[in-house]
Amino acid sequence: MKGQLFCTTCGAPLSNELNFLSTKDPAVEAPTLADQQPVTDHGTAYKSDKPFITSFDEPNSLDFVAQIWTNPDDVEAFTELVGDSRRLGGCCGLSGCGGPNIRCKSCKAEIGTKMTDCWTPYLFIADPDGTELRKLET
Ligand SMILES: [Zn+2]
Ligand SMILES: [Zn+2]
Numbered sequence: 159m160k161g162q163l164f165c166t167t168c169g170a171p172l173s174n175e176l177n178f179l180s181t182k183d184p185a186v187e188a189p190t191l192a193d194q195q196p197v198t199d200h201g202t203a204y205k206s207d208k209p210f211i212t213s214f215d216e217p218n219s220l221d222f223v224a225q226i227w228t229n230p231d232d233v234e235a236f237t238e239l240v241g242d243s244r245r246l247g248g249c250c251g252l253s254g255c256g257g258p259n260i261r262c263k264s265c266k267a268e269i270g271t272k273m274t275d276c277w278t279p280y281l282f283i284a285d286p287d288g289t290e291l292r293k294l295e296t
Pocket of ligand 1: 235249250251275276277
């Protein structure tokens with residue numbers, strides 16, 4: 159399915175046009191979660207029926223399903239970091255453990271969590287309240 163993420167607050171686009179794969183689809187290979195490795199290629203996103211959880215997360219702001227996972231580069235142009243430095247922890251990148259750390263560039267609403275640390279995959283997880291997935295005609 160071709161789709162694009164939009165901001166539920168202001169309607170601005172939040173991602174490139176993406177090809178969405180569902181982890182419920184038996185033909186879709188399960189995404190690999192490896193440290194520092196992008197979970198998805200550019201232009202591809204997953205709809206995951208399992209939450210992304212690490213043992214470091216306490217409490218866990220990412221304990222929900224379904225989750226949309228994208229390559230962080232695919233939301234880069236439309237988003238920016240939140241102002242709250244407690245959300246921006248990590249040792250050499252963003253751990254994503256403090257709650258949503260990415261906001262809409264247009265209206266500053268929180269729209270998801272980016273992980274770029276040495277012990278996390280390279281991943282963006284869309285916040286279901288802040289983002290809307292719209293299907294694109296192909
Ligand atoms: Zn690190
Ligand atoms: Zn917005």
